[in-house]
Amino acid sequence: MIKIAVDCFGGDRSPQANIDGSLSALEKNKDLYLILTGDEEIISSHLKDRTYDHERLQIVHAPTVITPDEKPTDAIRLKRDSSMMAAVNLLRTDDSVGGMVSTGSTGALVTAAVLRIGRLRNVIRPAFCPILPTMTGGIVGVCDSGANVDITPEYLQQYAVFGTIYLQTVYNIEKPRVAMLNIGTEAGKGDELRKKAYTLLENTPEVNFVGNMESRDLLAGNYDLVVCDGFSGNVLVKTTEGTAIELLKKLKKGIFSKTIYKLGAGLMKGLFDDFKETMNYQNYGGSVLLGTSKTVVKGHGSSNAVAVEKCIEQAFGMEKNAFAEKTEAILDRISNQEQ
Amino acid sequence: MIKIAVDCFGGDRSPQANIDGSLSALEKNKDLYLILTGDEEIISSHLKDRTYDHERLQIVHAPTVITPDEKPTDAIRLKRDSSMMAAVNLLRTDDSVGGMVSTGSTGALVTAAVLRIGRLRNVIRPAFCPILPTMTGGIVGVCDSGANVDITPEYLQQYAVFGTIYLQTVYNIEKPRVAMLNIGTEAGKGDELRKKAYTLLENTPEVNFVGNMESRDLLAGNYDLVVCDGFSGNVLVKTTEGTAIELLKKLKKGIFSKTIYKLGAGLMKGLFDDFKETMNYQNYGGSVLLGTSKTVVKGHGSSNAVAVEKCIEQAFGMEKNAFAEKTEAILDRISNQEQ
Numbered sequence: 285m286i287k288i289a290v291d292c293f294g295g296d297r298s299p300q301a302n303i304d305g306s307l308s309a310l311e312k313n314k315d316l317y318l319i320l321t322g323d324e325e326i327i328s329s330h331l332k333d334r335t336y337d338h339e340r341l342q343i344v345h346a347p348t349v350i351t352p353d354e355k356p357t358d359a360i361r362l363k364r365d366s367s368m369m370a371a372v373n374l375l376r377t378d379d380s381v382g383g384m385v386s387t388g389s390t391g392a393l394v395t396a397a398v399l400r401i402g403r404l405r406n407v408i409r410p411a412f413c414p415i416l417p418t419m420t421g422g423i424v425g426v427c428d429s430g431a432n433v434d435i436t437p438e439y440l441q442q443y444a445v446f447g448t449i450y451l452q453t454v455y456n457i458e459k460p461r462v463a464m465l466n467i468g469t470e471a472g473k474g475d476e477l478r479k480k481a482y483t484l485l486e487n488t489p490e491v492n493f494v495g496n497m498e499s500r501d502l503l504a505g506n507y508d509l510v511v512c513d514g515f516s517g518n519v520l521v522k523t524t525e526g527t528a529i530e531l532l533k534k535l536k537k538g539i540f541s542k543t544i545y546k547l548g549a550g551l552m553k554g555l556f557d558d559f560k561e562t563m564n565y566q567n568y569g570g571s572v573l574l575g576t577s578k579t580v581v582k583g584h585g586s587s588n589a590v591a592v593e594k595c596i597e598q599a600f601g602m603e604k605n606a607f608a609e610k611t612e613a614i615l616d617r618i619s620n621q622e623q
Numbered sequence: 624m625i626k627i628a629v630d631c632f633g634g635d636r637s638p639q640a641n642i643d644g645s646l647s648a649l650e651k652n653k654d655l656y657l658i659l660t661g662d663e664e665i666i667s668s669h670l671k672d673r674t675y676d677h678e679r680l681q682i683v684h685a686p687t688v689i690t691p692d693e694k695p696t697d698a699i700r701l702k703r704d705s706s707m708m709a710a711v712n713l714l715r716t717d718d719s720v721g722g723m724v725s726t727g728s729t730g731a732l733v734t735a736a737v738l739r740i741g742r743l744r745n746v747i748r749p750a751f752c753p754i755l756p757t758m759t760g761g762i763v764g765v766c767d768s769g770a771n772v773d774i775t776p777e778y779l780q781q782y783a784v785f786g787t788i789y790l791q792t793v794y795n796i797e798k799p800r801v802a803m804l805n806i807g808t809e810a811g812k813g814d815e816l817r818k819k820a821y822t823l824l825e826n827t828p829e830v831n832f833v834g835n836m837e838s839r840d841l842l843a844g845n846y847d848l849v850v851c852d853g854f855s856g857n858v859l860v861k862t863t864e865g866t867a868i869e870l871l872k873k874l875k876k877g878i879f880s881k882t883i884y885k886l887g888a889g890l891m892k893g894l895f896d897d898f899k900e901t902m903n904y905q906n907y908g909g910s911v912l913l914g915t916s917k918t919v920v921k922g923h924g925s926s927n928a929v930a931v932e933k934c935i936e937q938a939f940g941m942e943k944n945a946f947a948e949k950t951e952a953i954l955d956r957i958s959n960q961e962q
Contacts, residue, residue: 535898
């Protein structure tokens with residue numbers, strides 16, 4: 285049985301989406317056990333009249349909620365009775381709980397994860413790894429998308445290691461193609477950081493390093509994982525989302541500007557629906573914070589039930605396929621080699 | 624009369640596109656004088672039977688061409704008789720020549736510009752400023768898009784200054800809204816570099832600084848200029864282009880997958896054409912290297928005649944509206960204040 289804690293509050297559609305997603309994940313995975321954290325009365329009222337396996341669901345009462353505008357360090361200190369901190373506390377104190385999912389404040393979650401949950405052996409700093417859809421029907425992970433702005437080459441090597449294990453354990457990609465984000469594809473490109481990281485990555489046999497990637501190729505389907513510093517990773521992920529959103533918005537506006545376009549768009553409805561479905565970030569779950577000693581999945585604030593369910597499955601997959609053990613084994617090997 | 628040198632070789636469509644663009648710019652701007660550099664025989668053969676004002680066009684013979692795979696420092700030293708270096712040499716030695724346009728090797732051009740042409744007074748390092756179309760029908764400049772990877776806060780302040788003057792002199796934007804690329808919009812966001820730059824920008828009265836911008840908002844039309852380090856600027860610009868290209872490719876493939884989609888797309892032809900026209904980077908000219916003592920415009924390697932014409936008009940506008948003098952005046956003021 286794999287136990288995952290689900291913070292049921294703090295998202296735009298909480299607690300409904302979090303509870304619906306939880307029940308759906310429970311239904312599909314028979315060796316999953318969920319602990320929902322948050323106001324017990326509210327959660328219970330949402331569970332009333334629902335069909336689910338009561339043996340595999342538990343509620344831990346936590347009456348308050350951390351809001352996005354609270355200062356993370358204050359929030360985690362002052363709101364120990366919040367739904368998020370209740371889940372964090374379960375990871376800290378209960379060995380049988382393997383991971384957690386939250387759609388609440390990113391800042392508070394990262395701070396709590398780093399300060400209260402801790403890191404896997406030899407990990408310098410945990411990093412976010414969101415998953416984006418490629419235009420060839422696949423996915424691509426970006427690590428780090430914003431947890432660490434100031435980094436060293438060793439960070440990028442570690443991102444490549446835990447990103448690889450993540451794609452293997454959760455997405456069944458046997459030998460993920462790992463690229464480093466750079467301003468050109470040739471080996472000598474970029475600043476000193478990138479040059480040193482390139483050599484490190486080339487010399488990490490557990491990583492299938494395929495070289496530098498220019499940002500224009502992110503969605504082309506040639507890579508499974510891109511490693512980068514948190515600043516440029518944030519730019520990479522948000523520019524991709526922003527460009528897609530703005531383009532589709534402009535297209536939609538154009539369609540409504542003329543009757544003949546509306547007619548044309550009507551005929552193309554199936555295609556546009558496929559398109560929207562591919563681009564729908566809800567289908568790709570959350571951004572996992574890789575490198576913490578227990579799995580922490582950050583769902584988008586606007587996560588719906590589908591997204592929450594995917595987040596739970598991400599945590600479940602990592603636990604089930606021994607993400608932590610596999611990652612530590614490789615980092616041990618690297619650490620021993622260095623000494 | 625404003626004199627601009629045009630390197631006629633080194634681009635994918637050279638010399639045809641460079642010569643066609645030159646003649647078109649000459650036709651439209653009566654106080655423009657062009658000096659075409661490159662193999663005289665080839666250029667002359669392209670000019671034969673063409674109608675243009677012979678009084679305002681001159682050829683400077685330069686028999687060789689720098690290719691993109693040559694090492695920049697070697698290329699500018701060994702190929703002094705190349706079309707690019709002939710143009711650079713005109714800027715160096717002829718006071719009456721105000722700027723140049725090239726669609727050749729970016730590396731060689733930047734190296735030659737920095738080493739041979741030099742900087743405007745008080746400029747730390749010149750930076751690229753490409754222009755992108757926004758989804759609201761306007762434009763947005765990004766400075767720097769890749770010239771300088773390692774920077775200080777003062778670089779960003781300077782980018783804001785010469786980027787502002789550029790948008791004023793070439794695009795008639797009276798008071799460009801300047802934002803700094805960051806991982807959040809609040810004032811305290813980002814690393815130490817960004818925090819210090821934020822304060823500098825707030826205290827530069829010649830710059831209409833409106834705060835931090837998240838990369839997802841680049842195309843929304845709320846900013847005229849974004850300042851950033853060359854690494855993340857490169858990611859910003861190339862991710863935008865790459866996402867747009869991949870999305871449109873996928874859409875096109877989808878359209879051809881079913882007859883009914885083809886039919887619908889037929890009805891929407893006008894809209895798709897508008898869309899393609901807005902997104903067509905050829906319409907936005909080149910990436911100007913701002914901060915050099917004379918104007919250097921880098922056209923994309925794939926520039927067609929329209930793009931080359933726009934590049935010439937960018938150089939022309941900067942010269943005509945005294946970009947250099949206005950920029951130096953502000954940088955003098957800042958430099959005096961610091962002392």
